[in-house]
Amino acid sequence: MSFEFQIESTSNRARAGRLITAHGEIETPVFMPVGTLASVKGVPQDTLEELGVQILLGNTYHLYLRPGVETVRKLGGLHGFMSWPRAILTDSGGFQVFSLNALRKVTEEGVTFRSHLDGGSHFLSPESAMAAQIGLGADIIMAFDECTEFPADRARAQASMEMTLRWSERSKKYFEEHKQEVPWSSCQLSALSHQQTQVPRFARNDKQEAARNDRNDQKEEGHATQALFGIVQGGMDLDLRKESALRTIEIGFPGYAIGGLSVGEPRNLTREVVEATLQHLPADKPRYLMGVGTPEEIVEYARLGVDMMDCVLPTRAARHGLLFTSEGRVSIKQARYAQDQGPLDPNCGCRVCRRYSRAYLRHLYASNEVLAQVLNTIHNLSFYLDTMRRVRHSIRLGEESRFF
Amino acid sequence: MSFEFQIESTSNRARAGRLITAHGEIETPVFMPVGTLASVKGVPQDTLEELGVQILLGNTYHLYLRPGVETVRKLGGLHGFMSWPRAILTDSGGFQVFSLNALRKVTEEGVTFRSHLDGGSHFLSPESAMAAQIGLGADIIMAFDECTEFPADRARAQASMEMTLRWSERSKKYFEEHKQEVPWSSCQLSALSHQQTQVPRFARNDKQEAARNDRNDQKEEGHATQALFGIVQGGMDLDLRKESALRTIEIGFPGYAIGGLSVGEPRNLTREVVEATLQHLPADKPRYLMGVGTPEEIVEYARLGVDMMDCVLPTRAARHGLLFTSEGRVSIKQARYAQDQGPLDPNCGCRVCRRYSRAYLRHLYASNEVLAQVLNTIHNLSFYLDTMRRVRHSIRLGEESRFF
Numbered sequence: 174m175s176f177e178f179q180i181e182s183t184s185n186r187a188r189a190g191r192l193i194t195a196h197g198e199i200e201t202p203v204f205m206p207v208g209t210l211a212s213v214k215g216v217p218q219d220t221l222e223e224l225g226v227q228i229l230l231g232n233t234y235h236l237y238l239r240p241g242v243e244t245v246r247k248l249g250g251l252h253g254f255m256s257w258p259r260a261i262l263t264d265s266g267g268f269q270v271f272s273l274n275a276l277r278k279v280t281e282e283g284v285t286f287r288s289h290l291d292g293g294s295h296f297l298s299p300e301s302a303m304a305a306q307i308g309l310g311a312d313i314i315m316a317f318d319e320c321t322e323f324p325a326d327r328a329r330a331q332a333s334m335e336m337t338l339r340w341s342e343r344s345k346k347y348f349e350e351h352k353q354e355v356p357w358s359s360c361q362l363s364a365l366s367h368q369q370t371q372v373p374r375f376a377r378n379d380k381q382e383a384a385r386n387d388r389n390d391q392k393e394e395g396h397a398t399q400a401l402f403g404i405v406q407g408g409m410d411l412d413l414r415k416e417s418a419l420r421t422i423e424i425g426f427p428g429y430a431i432g433g434l435s436v437g438e439p440r441n442l443t444r445e446v447v448e449a450t451l452q453h454l455p456a457d458k459p460r461y462l463m464g465v466g467t468p469e470e471i472v473e474y475a476r477l478g479v480d481m482m483d484c485v486l487p488t489r490a491a492r493h494g495l496l497f498t499s500e501g502r503v504s505i506k507q508a509r510y511a512q513d514q515g516p517l518d519p520n521c522g523c524r525v526c527r528r529y530s531r532a533y534l535r536h537l538y539a540s541n542e543v544l545a546q547v548l549n550t551i552h553n554l555s556f557y558l559d560t561m562r563r564v565r566h567s568i569r570l571g572e573e574s575r576f577f
Numbered sequence: 578m579s580f581e582f583q584i585e586s587t588s589n590r591a592r593a594g595r596l597i598t599a600h601g602e603i604e605t606p607v608f609m610p611v612g613t614l615a616s617v618k619g620v621p622q623d624t625l626e627e628l629g630v631q632i633l634l635g636n637t638y639h640l641y642l643r644p645g646v647e648t649v650r651k652l653g654g655l656h657g658f659m660s661w662p663r664a665i666l667t668d669s670g671g672f673q674v675f676s677l678n679a680l681r682k683v684t685e686e687g688v689t690f691r692s693h694l695d696g697g698s699h700f701l702s703p704e705s706a707m708a709a710q711i712g713l714g715a716d717i718i719m720a721f722d723e724c725t726e727f728p729a730d731r732a733r734a735q736a737s738m739e740m741t742l743r744w745s746e747r748s749k750k751y752f753e754e755h756k757q758e759v760p761w762s763s764c765q766l767s768a769l770s771h772q773q774t775q776v777p778r779f780a781r782n783d784k785q786e787a788a789r790n791d792r793n794d795q796k797e798e799g800h801a802t803q804a805l806f807g808i809v810q811g812g813m814d815l816d817l818r819k820e821s822a823l824r825t826i827e828i829g830f831p832g833y834a835i836g837g838l839s840v841g842e843p844r845n846l847t848r849e850v851v852e853a854t855l856q857h858l859p860a861d862k863p864r865y866l867m868g869v870g871t872p873e874e875i876v877e878y879a880r881l882g883v884d885m886m887d888c889v890l891p892t893r894a895a896r897h898g899l900l901f902t903s904e905g906r907v908s909i910k911q912a913r914y915a916q917d918q919g920p921l922d923p924n925c926g927c928r929v930c931r932r933y934s935r936a937y938l939r940h941l942y943a944s945n946e947v948l949a950q951v952l953n954t955i956h957n958l959s960f961y962l963d964t965m966r967r968v969r970h971s972i973r974l975g976e977e978s979r980f981f
Contacts, residue, residue, distance in 0.1 A: 211940065215619075215947040219928065240940045244916055248936055256932045511644065512651055524623065528660045532652055536615065536644045543619040546947055 176312070176400035176427055178459045178480075182569045186451075186478040189568035192228075192459060194260045194312035195357065195397045196252060199227040201459065202475040202568075204561045205262060205483040206554055209235050211245075211255040214488060215547040216554070218257050224523075224551070225558055228260040228312075230483045233305050234269035238288050238295075242308040250310025250356035262483075263311040264463070265302050265344075265404070268432070271320045279319065281336070299343035303351065303401075310356040311399065315430060316344035318404040323436040330408030334417050337406045341424055345401060352398045402428040402461060409442055411449045418453035428481075429454050430461040435484075444473070451478050468497050468560050475564045487557045491549035494538045497556045503531075505549065510535040523555035580716070580804035580831055582863045582884075586973045590855075590882040593972035596632075596863060598664045598716035599761065599801045600656060603631040605863065606879040606972075608965045609666060609887040610958055613639050615649075615659040618892060619951040620958070622661050628927075628955070629962055632664040632716075634887045637709050638673035642692050642699075646712040654714025654760035666887075667715040668867070669706050669748075669808070672836070675724045683723065685740070703747035707755065707805075714760040715803065719834060720748035722808040727840040734812030738821050741810045745828055749805060756802045806832040806865060813846055815853045822857035832885075833858050834865040839888075848877070855882050872901050872964050879968045891961045895953035898942045901960045907935070909953065914939040927959035 178201075180190040192199040206213050206221070209232045213221060221229070231251055236242065248254040251261050267284075270277055274286040283298030297305075302317035317340050321333040352358070403426035407413030421429060431450050434443050447462060454460050461481035462474050471482050487497065494506040498518035503510075505517070513531035525534075525548045537545035582605075584594040596603040610617050610625070612633045617625060625633070635655055640646065652658040655665050671688075674681055678690040687702030701709075706721035721744050725737040756762070807830035811817030825833060835854050838847050851866060858864050865885035866878050875886050891901065898910040902922035907914075909921070917935035929938075929952045941949035 210944045210946055211937070212946045212948045215951060217928075217948065217951060218932065239944050240915065240936075244936070244940075247916055248918060248934065254934075254937055254940075256934070256937065512648055514652060524621075528622065530652065530658075530660070532644075532648070533615070533658055533660065536648075536658075540614045540643050542614055542616045543947060543950055544616045544621065547619060547621060547951060 175397040178428070178457070180457070182571070184568045184571050185476070187476050187564075187568045188478060188480060189565045190480070192260070192313075192481075194228075194400070196258060196260045196312050197227065199260055200565055201480040202471075202561055202564055203228060203481050204471055204557045205230045205481065206557075207232070207483055207485045207488060208255070209485075210239065211236060211251060213550070213554070214492065215543070215550050218255065220551060221257075221554075222259070224555055225562070226259070226554070228262060229257060231261055231263045231309065231311060232269060233263045233266035233302065233309065234273070234297075236263075236309055237266060237297075237305050238290055242305045246308040246310070246356050250308070252310065252357065260313070261311040262313040262481075263306050263309050263315065265315040265317045266297055266305065267302070267315075267318045268320045268464070270297060271322070279336075281339075283317075299340040300347045303344050303347040307348070307351055307354050307399065308356070313400050313402060313428070314348075316341045316401060316403050316426070318406055318432055320436065321406055321408045321433045323409065323438045325408045327408075327410055327413070330406075330410050330413055334407045334413050337404065338417065338420050338424075341403050341421060345403075345424055345426070348399075348401045352401075355397075355399050358397055400427045402426050402430050402459075404430045404432040404463075405450055405454075406433045407450075408433060409438060409446055411446065414446060414450045415453050418450055422453075422455060426458075428459040428461060430463050431479075432463050434462070435464040435466070440470075447474060447479070448477055468557065471557070472560060472564055475561070475568075487553035488550050491553040492546050494545070494549065496534075496549060497553055499556075505531065505534050505545075506538050507535070511539075517552055518556070521552065521555065521559070523552050523559075525549075525552040525555070579801040582832065582861070584861070586975070588972045588975050589880070591880050591968075591972045592882060592884060593969045594884070596664070596717075596885075598632075598804070600662060600664045600716050601631065603664055604969055605884040606875075606965055606968055607632060607885050608875055608961045609634045609885060610961075611636070611887055611889045611892060612659070613889075614643065615640060615655060617954070617958070618896065619947070619954050622659065624955060625661075625958075626663070628959055629966070630663070630958070632666060633661060635665055635667045635713065635715060636673060637667045637670035637706065637713065638677070638701075640667075640713055641670060641701075641709050642694055646709045650712040650714070650760050654712070656714060656761065664717070665715040666717040666885075667710050667713050667719065669719040669721040670701055670709065671706070671719075671722045672724045672868070674701060675726070683740075685743075687721075703744040704751045707748050707751040711752070711755055711758050711803065712760070717804050717806060717832070718752075720745045720805060720807050720830070722810055722836055724840065725810055725812045725837045727813065727842045729812045731812075731814055731817070734810075734814050734817055738811045738817050741808065742821065742824050742828075745807050745825060749807075749828055749830070752803075752805045756805075759801075759803050762801055804831045806830050806834050806863075808834045808836040808867075809854055809858075810837045811854075812837065813842055813850055815850065818850060818854045819857050822854055826857075826859060830862075832863040832865060834867050835883075836867050838866070839868040839870070844874075851878060851883070852881055872961065875961070876964060876968055879965070879972075891957035892954050895957040896950050898949070898953065900938075900953060901957055903960075909935065909938050909949075910942050911939070915943075921956055922960070925956065925959065925963070927956055927963075929953075929956040929959070 175195045177193040182189040208229045245254045273289045277286040299317040306314035318337040403421040405417045407417040459480045462479045496503045499520040510531040516526040579599045581597040586593040613636045649658045681690040703721040710718035722741040807825040809821045811821040863884045866883045900907045903924040914935040920930040
C-alpha cells in the first residue's frame with residue numbers, strides 16, 4: 174500500500190498516529206507548513222528537514238500558473254523539482270480560485286478565472302484539477318471543491334455543497350482512471366528512466382537517492398500511487414455539514430478534509446462547525462482541517478480529534494515581524510527590543526533562539542534585511558512544529574492535562 | 578599581540594600566509610564577503626561559517642546610521658551584536674560618504690553629509706570615524722580617507738591625497754589614545770562584566786563562548802586591541818600613488834590598503850595603479866585592495882601580491898540572478914534554464930549545487946521567491962571562497978601555473 178493511516182494512541186477525542194506515504198511517514202497530529210510556489214518563503218529545504226518537517230503543502234493554483242504543471246511533471250514532480258524527498262500535499266486549487274478571483278465564473282462544468290499574475294483566462298474543472306495534481310505528484314491530493322463564501326444563506330450553502338459533492342465524484346472518477354500517471358508511479362518511473370540517468374550526480378543528494386531507492390522498491394511492488402482526500406463543505410449550517418460528511422463518505426476516500434472555514438466567520442463558529450462535523454467522520458481515517466490556525470487553535474483542534482492542519486499564519490506573520498513564543502506574541506519591530514540582549518524565546522531551542530538576540534532580530538527587521546524574513550520564518554515554524562510535537566507526546570502519555 | 582601577519586609561502590609575487598586577530602586566524606590571500614548592515618544579505622551566520630568565511634566586512638557608514646554605534650557597542654560590538662565570533666573588518670565610512678552623498682561638504686575638519694535614509698545632517702571626521710569604528714569593535718579598522726573621484730586632474734588628486742595623509746595622522750593619533758575603549762578590550766570587558774552576566778544563556782552559542790574565553794585569555798595578557806590600517810590614495814597618478822604609499826608608511830600602520838579604485842576607471846588602469854602601488858608597500862605587512870573584483874580579478878591581484886580583497890559583486894550579482902560558475906557566468910533568469918535538470922555548477926560542491934537544479938533556481942528567481950536570493954548568494958560566495966582556497970593552495974604548492 175502506498176498510503177496508510179495508523180492510530181497508535183488516543184486520549185479522549187485526540188488521536189496520535191502516523192500517515193504512511195510513498196515519501197515517508199508523518200506523525201500525527203501534524204502541522205503542515207505552506208510552500209506555495211514549491212518553496213517555504215526564504216527557508217532552504219535542508220533547514221526544513223532539520224526542523225523536522227515531515228510534510229509540506231503546495232498550492233496547485235499557484236504552481237499551475239508558475240512554473241506550470243508540465244514543467245514540474247517533466248522534472249519528476251514536485252519532489253524532484255524542489256528537491257524535497259519527504260511527503261507533500263497539494264490543495265485542489267479551488268480555494269485560491271475563489272479567494273484570488275473576484276471575476277470567476279462558476280458553472281456545473283468548472284470555474285473560469287483570470288490569472289492574478291497576467292489576467293490570462295484559465296479554466297479548472299474537477300478533471301483538470303486532478304490532472305494538475307497528478308502531474309505535480311504530491312503524496313496526498315484534494316478533490317476539487319467549491320469553497321462556499323461567508324456569509325451564505327441556507328439555499329446557497331446547500332447548492333454549493335451539492336456542487337462540491339458532484340465535483341467530488343468526478344474528481345474520484347478521474348483520479349481512479351489516471352492515478353498511474355503520477356511522475357513517480359511504477360510505469361512513469363520506467364518511462365522516465367532514460368531521462369533520469371541523464372540527471373547529473375550533483376543534482377541529487379543522498380536523501381533524494383534514498384527516496385528514489387524507496388520508490389524503486391515500491392515500483393517492484395507496483396503499488397505506489399497518490400491518495401485522494403474528499404472535502405466536506407456545507408457552510409456554517411450543521412445539518413448541511415452532516416449531510417456533506419455522510420455523502421462524501423459514501424463516495425469513499427482514504428481521508429477527509431473539512432473545508433470552507435477560516436473564510437471570515439467568527440472563531441467560535443469555526444469551532445462549533447469543526448466539532449459538529451468531526452462527529453460524522455470515520456474514526457479510522459485521517460481528518461484534515463484546512464487553513465487553521467493560531468498556536469492555540471492547532472492545539473485545540475488536535476484535542477478535538479483533528480489529525481492534519483495547515484496555515485500560512487506562521488510564515489506570513491514572520492514576514493510581518495510577528496513572532497510566536499512560549500511567552501506570547503512578540504512584535505519584533507517594536508523599539509523596546511532595540512537593545513534587548515535576550516533570545517527571542519528563552520524556552521525555544523531553535524537555531525534562531527540559540528544564536529541571536531532580540532536586538533539583532535529587531536535591527537534586521539527595522540533595516541528591511543532579507544535575513545529578518547529567513548530567521549523569523551525559521552523560528553515561527555519551529556514554534557509550531559514543537560507545539561505539535563508536544564501535543565503528540567501528551568496524547569501518547571495520556572497526560573492530556575499537560576497540554577490541553 | 579592581538580594582531581599579527583605571517584607570510585608562509587611565496588610564489589613569484591604572490592604570498593600565502595595568515596592574519597592573526599583577536600577573533601581568530603585568517604588564511605591569506607582572502608576574499609572578505611560584505612555584510613553591510615551586520616548581515617550578509619539573506620545568509621544566516623551559521624551558513625557563513627560552513628562556507629568557511631574567516632572574516633566579514635561591515636560598513637561603518639551604514640551601521641553608524643542604523644542601528645547606531647552606541648547600540649552596537651552596548652551589545653558587545655559587532656561580534657556580539659550579530660553573533661559572529663570570527664574576525665570582522667570595518668571600512669572608515671569615507672567611501673560611502675562620497676559615493677552616496679552628492680551634497681556632501683568637505684572641509685579640513687571632516688565631511689558634513691545627509692543621511693540617505695532620512696536626509697538628516699551628519700558629520701564625520703577622522704576622530705569621529707575612529708570613535709565609531711572603535712565602538713563597532715571590528716578586528717581591523719580603516720583610517721578615514723577621502724576617496725578621490727574619477728576623473729580628477731593632478732592638482733585635485735594631489736590635494737585630495739594630502740588631505741587623506743593629514744586625516745591618516747589624525748586617525749592614528751585618535752586610535753592610539755582610545756584603542757582601549759573597544760568593547761572587547763581588557764578594561765571594557767571588566768567594566769561590562771556586570772552587564773554580560775545578565776545575557777541569557779541562549780543568546781550565546783558555544784562558539785561565542787569559546788571566543789569570549791579566548792578574549793578573556795587575552796585580557797590576562799592585556800594586549801587585545803584592534804588593528805588600524807592606513808589607506809593609500811593618489812588618484813590614477815603613479816607618482817602620487819608612490820608618494821602616498823611612502824608617506825603613509827612613514828606614519829606607520831600594521832597593514833596598508835589601496836583605496837580610490839573601482840570608481841569608474843577602466844580595468845587596465847586599475848591594474849596598472851595596483852601593480853605600481855604594490856611595489857612601494859612593505860613586503861612584511863598585509864596589503865588590502867579595496868572594492869575588487871570579479872573572480873578573474875581576485876585571482877589576478879592575488880598573483881600580484883595582494884593579501885586581502887572585498888567586493889559586493891558576488892552578493893549583489895546573486896540578487897540579480899547573475900551566478901559565477903566554473904563554466905562561466907550564468908544568468909539564471911533566462912528561459913533556457915526552465916527545464917534544465919543539471920546543477921548550477923557541476924564542479925561545485927556547495928549545498929546549492931549539491932541539491933537543486935538550474936530549473937528550480939530559475940523558477941525561484943522568475944517567481945520572485947526570497948529563497949532565490951538566499952541560494953544564489955550562498956553559491957556565489959562559495960564560488961569566491963573556493964577560488965581563493967585554490968589560489969592559496971597553488972601558492973603553497975608553488976604550482977603557480979595551475980591557477981595563474
